[in-house]
Amino acid sequence: MNKSHPLLIVIGGCVLLGSVATGLGYWLTGGGPQSFRSDIVVHNSDGSPDSPPQASSPESASATDNTGAGPDAGPPPRSAIPDNEFGALVRKGEQIFADPGQYAGQYVGNDLRCQSCHFDAGRYDKTAPMRAAWPMYPAYRSKNQHVNDFAERLQGCFTYSMNGKAPPRGSDILQALEAYSFWLAKGTTVGESLPSKGFPDIGKPQQAPSYERGQAVFQANCALCHGADGQGQQAADGGYGFPPLWGKHSYNWGAGMHKVETAARFIKAAMPLGNPALTEQQAWDVAFFVNSHERPQDPRFDGSVQGTAKQFHHHDYARYGQSVDGQVLGSQAPPSATVP
């Protein structure tokens, strides 16, 4: 599926980056044009995973088996954030990541947070950590068929996973998230993929994923927290509790998580929270079930579900445009980008 080949990328001028807050200045060493080689993963046209398959089990995907370069030290501790202007921007980035609804509310259209999927404010090595992402950009993405820098990658998260709107390039929101990711990636090598990149790999399902089996897995393992109706729960004092898995307050039909395989990898590695012990088959089944529910429209919607499905939804087990209980998924989708 994924074939990788090297691609030569030239960052010209750093004009855009030059506008980044002064605290980031020392990152832009030299200031002049730089070039580097990078192994970039090429995706199939439906926008498959941004990363090559990872180690085969969550255990072996731990950051300690970085072959060649020795074990990865992981991100620096929170206490190491410096007490200066750069540190202030890093802290702001962490706040946005942990609670974008509060700190970047005008760009968020659902009840999720970045850390709903990237745990511990993007630090946990089994949920696509920012430490592993930062050194791998700019990168080609089949999703939009061009080379994306990190800022554009972040914009995609707001448009799809957060069902919101992309903060403008150069906005302090993107700058803070970049500064934060840059700081988390301290000591990594530019262009070298850490074993922790993306969500850990999962084997192909033994049996084709099934809605009925997935529903049973859901009731036994997920409903306790996410609710029998998948709509999550609020905390006793009204704060964030457990996030919704489908419906108008969840990720939309263009988000990475709507793909059954991506969701299966996340679920196998991280759910049920604190005790992720499902078999691979159970993870596939429940991912299939979760993604067989209506959610906000694909922002790339072209006016027809079948047309949009044809263009963007031909990955394995794609659910968009398929019928569940006589209803075509996508046909009753609430609007996308319902930002306040």
Next chain:
Amino acid sequence: MTRIPLLAGLLILSSAALAETADTAQSLAQPCAACHGQKGQGGMGAYPHLAGLGETYLKRQLDAFASGQRDNPIMKPMASGLSDAQRATLARYFSKQSPAAPGSNPPADNGAGAELVRHGRWQDDIPACVQCHGPDARGIGKDFPGLAGQPAGYLQDQLKAWRNGKRQGDPQGLMSAVAKRLDDADLAAVADYLASLSAAPGQEGQP
């Protein structure tokens, strides 16, 4: 352990249980006040408060005391003396009471405990306590109890009980899995920090 409330509790309890006609929630809850405070609001030293904890959670605890899944010599006779319906009535009653108003003490300034409660220790696969117990550790829904403001010794005992198997039957084994991943040094740190938070909203400086 205080013996007087225990005896008093048992006496009043058995008479209440006999008088099935006076089976209102309030009269059933009367004997509990000796150890759990008025309306289950606590303030009775080492005993936990019950007010505002989730209904399903409370019922499950009473059942577990009765069955021995949660091994406690004081609560076992209390819970066993109650019918299933009475346990349900009590669980509903205490879940509806508001927790005690916040005190004026600031949260404990305790680096390690606060860090675990708010961020967990994910390099050891330990989630943040707040992910399941709510952003201010005041609980989520009917199954995930608030921890804020419970006595530190009580909290620590519970974590130990999961580690040595004296407390079982938690849903999906979630809490025992977390407790078993904590170090001995973590127990006191998290317990002290959680005990210093207030069970009811309105206090500054919450996590």
